[in-house]
Amino acid sequence: MGKITGFMEFERLEEGYRPVDERVKHYKEFVIGLDESQAKVQAARCMDCGTPFCNSGCPVNNIIPDFNDLVFRQDWKQALDTLHSTNNFPEFTGRICPAPCEAACTLNVNDDPVGIKSIEHAIIDRGWQEGWVVPQPAPVTRSPYLRRTIVWADYCAMAFLISRWKSITLIAVWSRCRPKV
Numbered sequence: 001m002g003k004i005t006g007f008m009e010f011e012r013l014e015e016g017y018r019p020v021d022e023r024v025k026h027y028k029e030f031v032i033g034l035d036e037s038q039a040k041v042q043a044a045r046c047m048d049c050g051t052p053f054c055n056s057g058c059p060v061n062n063i064i065p066d067f068n069d070l071v072f073r074q075d076w077k078q079a080l081d082t083l084h085s086t087n088n089f090p091e092f093t094g095r096i097c098p099a100p101c102e103a104a105c106t107l108n109v110n111d112d113p114v115g116i117k118s119i120e121h122a123i124i125d126r127g128w129q130e131g132w133v134v135p136q137p138a139p140v141t142r143s144p145y146l147r148r149t150i151v152w153a154d155y156c157a158m159a160f161l162i163s164r165w166k167s168i169t170l171i172a173v174w175s176r177c178r179p180k181v
């Protein structure tokens, strides 16, 4: 637990949003996440409950009190590892999850809950900034079984298109575009 009296000292801080008239002009990120010091203060609000209801409220059972504590201590790498131990796509959940963990947070009984989602968002963004998270494309397989599956799917798709649109020309063009297997 970062700060024993944190939940009494600090108010919940919501993430910001870029102005509507600006964000309707592009498809870039429009949520303004917490900066380092803001995330630290928000993490300090966590009471490290003996029974962390946030943890059971989270659909993937994120170990929330632990990463809150690590963010408070500014150990971002360990916080990221803790987050990744239960969640392999915090890039998404930190942005679009409805955050049932916050509804379950003990602090929500008589105060604003800990801003768990915004802390998660801050952790994963920090991970990308630091280069701790890198794309992991699936390896290209040369399995003969996969090739046979592709060929099979090719013929099924052709059969479907022929029956659906009766367009032999389209099929011929499409088939020539297929990579050789």
Ligand code: SF4
Residues within 6 Å of the ligand: 045, 046, 047, 048, 049, 052, 053, 054, 055, 064, 065, 068, 104, 105, 106, 107, 114, 116
């Ligand atoms: S329920 Fe809320 S206060 Fe308790 S450990 Fe979880 S996040 Fe912290």
